Amino acid sequence: MGFRDRGLEIKSREQIDLMRVAGRLVGETLELLRAAVTPGATTGDLDRLAEANIRDHGGVPSFLGYGVPPFPATICSSVNDEVVHGIPGDRVLVEGDVVSIDCGAIVDGWHGDAAITVPVGDVGPEVLELMRVTEESLWRGMAAARLGGRVTDISHAVEQYVRSQGRYGILEDYTGHGIGTEMHMSPNVPNYGRAGRGPSLVEGLALAVEPMVTLGSKHTTLLDDEWTVATVDGSLSAHFEHTFTLTSDGPWVLTAVDGGASRLADMGVPFGGR
Structure with missing residues (x-):
């Protein structure tokens, strides 16, 4: 493993293959x-299911015990106006809720990190559109990455797509990140900004890209549990994330079950995995 470009962790192809195991x-x-x-499930039910599946397949939950105060669960479950880092527990999901689920796992010392936002039963069309826009911006960001480019090429693509779709809030205080032998590493990957800035995109660099978008303000507040981040105006939010890397052939989405092959093909982007 080499280190260059202001302390970035650059992995070998064999090490990226190990990250793919964690990512899958x-x-x-x-x-x-x-x-x-589903309506009636609790966020704690989801957390127990996640921990069991990760451990049954030889992994360790990345989030459990992370940070200060130590995060007490395997997943982050953020409901409605909660954007990220919600703590699972006794909360019962009801029809019309929307829940963001962020999950990380470690296998043989290597991390994978990804998130989805899921409607609970039927939700309004504006919420479905928020989810669509947020997830599509994630894929647009990864598709904009090229070897020899810069990290903010991703940021710019995310922002440009979201802005083109309507009046949404894009969180600025929370970003994507490098990932590898640790869950959070350099560089930060903002979801806004000019292209052509930041560290170079090189083979062996793995990044977690995670747009967080709201139906209202970009401003947030930290709740009393010292983890949950919620919108200040009570607007609903969506959060999608993938861990990906670049090869000489194109992007490889390490946390997508198929490596991102089908979605990238739909976008006309070469698939860089195997």
């Missing part, structure tokens, strides 16, 4: 959770 486990866990999101 995260992706498969999130698909289990997506199917489990």
Whole structure:
């Protein structure tokens, strides 16, 4: 493993392959959770399902015990106006809610990190559109990445797509990040800004890209649990995330179950995985 470009962790292809194992486990866990999101389920139910699946497949939850105060769960479950870092527990999901689920796993010392936002039963069309825009901006960001480009090429693509779709709030105080032997590493990956800035995109750099978008203000507040981030105006939010890397062939989405092959093909973007 080499280190260059202001302390970035640059992985070998063999190490990226190990990250793919962790990433696939995260992706498969999130698909289990997506199917489990129904009216009457609790966020604690989702957390227990996630922890069991990760451990049953040789992984360790990344989030459990992370940070100060130590995060007390395997997933972040953020409901409605909660954008990120919600703590699962006894909250019962009801028809019309929307829940963001962020999940991380470690396998053999390597991290994967991804998030989805899921409607609970039927939700309004404006909420479905918010989710669509947020997820599409994630893919637009990854598709904009090229070897030799810069980190903010991703940021610019995310912002430009969201802005083109309507009046949404894009969180600025929370960003994507580098990932590898630790969950959060340099560089930060903002969801807004000019292209052509930041560290170079090189083979072996792995990034977690995670747009967080609201139906109202971009401003947030930290709740009393010292983890949950909520919108100040009570507006609903969406959050999608993938861990990805670049190869000489194109992007490889390490936390997508199929590596991102089908979605990238739909966008006309070469697939860089195997």
